[in-house]
Amino acid sequence: MGAHNEVSRAVLEVSNLTVHYGKVEALSNASIKVGEGQIVTVIGPNGAGKTTMLSAVMGMLASKGQVGFDGQIEGVPEVERMVARGMNLVPEKRELFGEMSVEDNLVLGAFQRYRMGKRDHGDTMEEVYALFPRLKERRAQLAGTLSGGERQMLAVGRALMAKPKLLMLDEPSLGLAPLIVREIFRIISELRRRGVSILLVEQNARAALQVADYAYVLETGAIAMEGPAHMLADDPRVIEAYLGLGGKHQDMLAG
Amino acid sequence: MDFQIALILGQDGITNGAIYALLALALVLVFAVTRVIFIPQGEFVAYGALTLAMVGNGVLPATVWLLLGAGVVVAVLDGMAALRAGQSKRLIAIMAVNLAYPLALLGLLKAMPLAELALALQVLVALLIVVPLGPMMYRIVYQPIAEAPVLVLLIVSVAAHLAMVGLGLLFFGAEGYRTPAFSDARFEVGPMTVTGQTVWVVMSSLVLIVALALFFGRTIYGKALRATAINRNGARLMGISPALAGKLTFFLAALIGTLSGVLISPITTIYYDSGFLIGLKGFVAAIIGGLASYPIAAGGAILVGLLEAFSSFWASAYKEVIVFTLIIPVLVWRSLTSHHMEEEE
Ligand SMILES: Nc1ncnc2c1ncn2[C@@H]1O[C@H](COP(=O)(O)OP(=O)(O)OP(=O)(O)O)[C@@H](O)[C@H]1O
Ligand SMILES: [Mg+2]
Numbered sequence: 001m002g003a004h005n006e007v008s009r010a011v012l013e014v015s016n017l018t019v020h021y022g023k024v025e026a027l028s029n030a031s032i033k034v035g036e037g038q039i040v041t042v043i044g045p046n047g048a049g050k051t052t053m054l055s056a057v058m059g060m061l062a063s064k065g066q067v068g069f070d071g072q073i074e075g076v077p078e079v080e081r082m083v084a085r086g087m088n089l090v091p092e093k094r095e096l097f098g099e100m101s102v103e104d105n106l107v108l109g110a111f112q113r114y115r116m117g118k119r120d121h122g123d124t125m126e127e128v129y130a131l132f133p134r135l136k137e138r139r140a141q142l143a144g145t146l147s148g149g150e151r152q153m154l155a156v157g158r159a160l161m162a163k164p165k166l167l168m169l170d171e172p173s174l175g176l177a178p179l180i181v182r183e184i185f186r187i188i189s190e191l192r193r194r195g196v197s198i199l200l201v202e203q204n205a206r207a208a209l210q211v212a213d214y215a216y217v218l219e220t221g222a223i224a225m226e227g228p229a230h231m232l233a234d235d236p237r238v239i240e241a242y243l244g245l246g247g248k249h250q251d252m253l254a255g
Numbered sequence: 256m257d258f259q260i261a262l263i264l265g266q267d268g269i270t271n272g273a274i275y276a277l278l279a280l281a282l283v284l285v286f287a288v289t290r291v292i293f294i295p296q297g298e299f300v301a302y303g304a305l306t307l308a309m310v311g312n313g314v315l316p317a318t319v320w321l322l323l324g325a326g327v328v329v330a331v332l333d334g335m336a337a338l339r340a341g342q343s344k345r346l347i348a349i350m351a352v353n354l355a356y357p358l359a360l361l362g363l364l365k366a367m368p369l370a371e372l373a374l375a376l377q378v379l380v381a382l383l384i385v386v387p388l389g390p391m392m393y394r395i396v397y398q399p400i401a402e403a404p405v406l407v408l409l410i411v412s413v414a415a416h417l418a419m420v421g422l423g424l425l426f427f428g429a430e431g432y433r434t435p436a437f438s439d440a441r442f443e444v445g446p447m448t449v450t451g452q453t454v455w456v457v458m459s460s461l462v463l464i465v466a467l468a469l470f471f472g473r474t475i476y477g478k479a480l481r482a483t484a485i486n487r488n489g490a491r492l493m494g495i496s497p498a499l500a501g502k503l504t505f506f507l508a509a510l511i512g513t514l515s516g517v518l519i520s521p522i523t524t525i526y527y528d529s530g531f532l533i534g535l536k537g538f539v540a541a542i543i544g545g546l547a548s549y550p551i552a553a554g555g556a557i558l559v560g561l562l563e564a565f566s567s568f569w570a571s572a573y574k575e576v577i578v579f580t581l582i583i584p585v586l587v588w589r590s591l592t593s594h595h596m597e598e599e600e
Contacts, residue, residue: 060488078340083494095489097482107475108482112494114475162494 003227007035011197017065041200041208044218050201086165094155098144109161128157168199205242209233264564272560273460278537279552281511287484288504294412297534298419299512304520307381308432313370317426325391326353389509390502423527431524
């Protein structure tokens with residue numbers, strides 16, 4: 001396609017990122033870019049390497065290549081440093097603190113800010129509660145006892161407590177009922193309105209392409225296609241592989 | 256055995272049990288956060304007690320040289336890491352904590368008439384010397400292998416324990432010491448005489464336990480340690496680095512160990528190698544709590560203390576054997592009642 005994500009200022013610029021699990025190469029020379037205030041989505045089939053890519057960018061996995069974040073290049077990103085610099089990941093497995101209350105989970109989301117002397121987590125928490133009133137109702141409940149949807153909300157809310165510049169979401173709609181999926185995507189657009197740049201990995205390609213500005217298709221560890229989201233949504237290959245025949249297939253499944 | 260003797264033994268048991276409870280809490284904490292079975296916990300008890308004894312005798316405690324040596328090693332390790340990461344600004348803080356602090360302390364100790372200080376100040380000196388050894392030990396010994404399997408960490412713990420005992424012999428000699436009691440008061444409670452030191456031990460333990468509970472329940476750093484124990488990856492994603500959690504945990508463990516040593520040394524004569532048996536009894540209590548439950552571990556510690564006191568009356572030669580045999584029924588009971596948990600990676 002030869003397209004490029006033309007942005008005036010890139011928050012995230014990943015070039016030639018390669019990740020190995022032992023001898024197996026799970027990600028090969030992937031390059032992506034997220035502009036300031038953009039929602040960029042990465043779609044692709046199961047096992048394509050989407051989660052691997054996010055983990056490597058965050059520094060949870062060893063990688064080769066370059067990760068430029070907020071104008072500074074990291075050879076090998078280190079998690080705590082990336083968090084301190086304003087990057088945040090809502091991982092596929094959520095990694096909540098199950099035996100702690102919802103509120104404690106949220107407070108810990110602001111740990112790095114607190115450490116740097118920014119003690120405003122009380123206000124941030126109110127903002128998060130305003131976004132997810134359900135979490136406020138459940139503030140004293142243990143995170144491990146939340147429903148799947150509430151857990152998702154808590155994972156996103158916890159990440160927001162860090163006031164990230166870049167929020168990376170790994171399948172935020174995983175296992176959610178359609179109504180809640182719509183709610184989650186509404187919140188994603190709302191976050192962009194507030195100036196958070198978002199890198200979104202999704203199985204739900206239709207919804208992701210609708211909300212995103214720019215999109216990448218990842219297949220077997222390599223970027224296969226990229227382009228403005230609305231153009232990819234109309235691309236016959238994408239429709240065939242990820243959207244189904246004009247959406248009828250998915251609508252049928254949705255019943 | 257009449258009622259009078261039972262009361263005395265019960266008092267002994269609870270006093271020692273309170274110390275074991277503190278050590279058990281430290282062991283559970285260290286294991287939960289770092290997966291290290293902290294065998295050198297007992298050495299901090301001995302180092303604390305003997306450092307206090309040396310200060311009381313007006314001798315410059317040799318542990319301050321260990322502090323200086325460990326500080327140099329940490330400064331080199333952290334300094335090189337900071338330079339490699341291009342964070343040369345951190346060098347000043349690293350030097351201040353690891354070099355300037357031990358040197359300043361050394362100068363201060365040389366200038367002060369140690370033996371004439373009030374007991375409370377002598378205790379403070381012992382804490383200032385011994386407690387920083389905890390986080391330094393984490394940095395030097397455990398941080399480089401933080402991701403290793405539990406068994407490797409255990410073997411390293413055994414090595415660290417042996418090294419500390421050897422150094423203890425070098426620093427303090429083979430002689431045992433007893434430090435003066437915090438208080439010579441005696442209270443008549445019904446038919447029983449309670450010594451001031453017993454009250455000190457039990458009250459200090461309670462205060463420390465409450466303080467720890469508040470720390471873990473109320474403060475963000477305490478919550479961060481719990482979070483690391485619950486989900487390491489989740490904690491890292493919040494910017495809580497395992498290294499920070501490890502150092503903080505070892506600071507607390509060293510603080511608890513040193514305080515225990517200071518509390519117990521007026522009751523029992525402490526030798527350079529006494530820490531191991533004391534720590535091991537805390538360990539039995541921690542095992543009763545499955546290395547996971549703080550309240551059960553604390554209860555177990557009181558049980559261990561009482562068992563020890565009463566068996567020293569009935570079968571004094573076998574008192575250690577009886578205490579450590581307790582571990583067998585406990586393990587059987589635990590393996591029957593709980594599902595075996597696979598070691599998490
Ligand atoms: N720890 C690991 N060790 C070995 N192989 C791994 C490991 N983690 C992932 N893989 C493999 O790497 C490939 C990419 O996995 P990844 O989780 O990144 O896929 P994904 O695109 O996120 O898929 P999904 O949409 O199902 O979440 C898969 O083939 C997976 O089996
Ligand atoms: Mg995935």
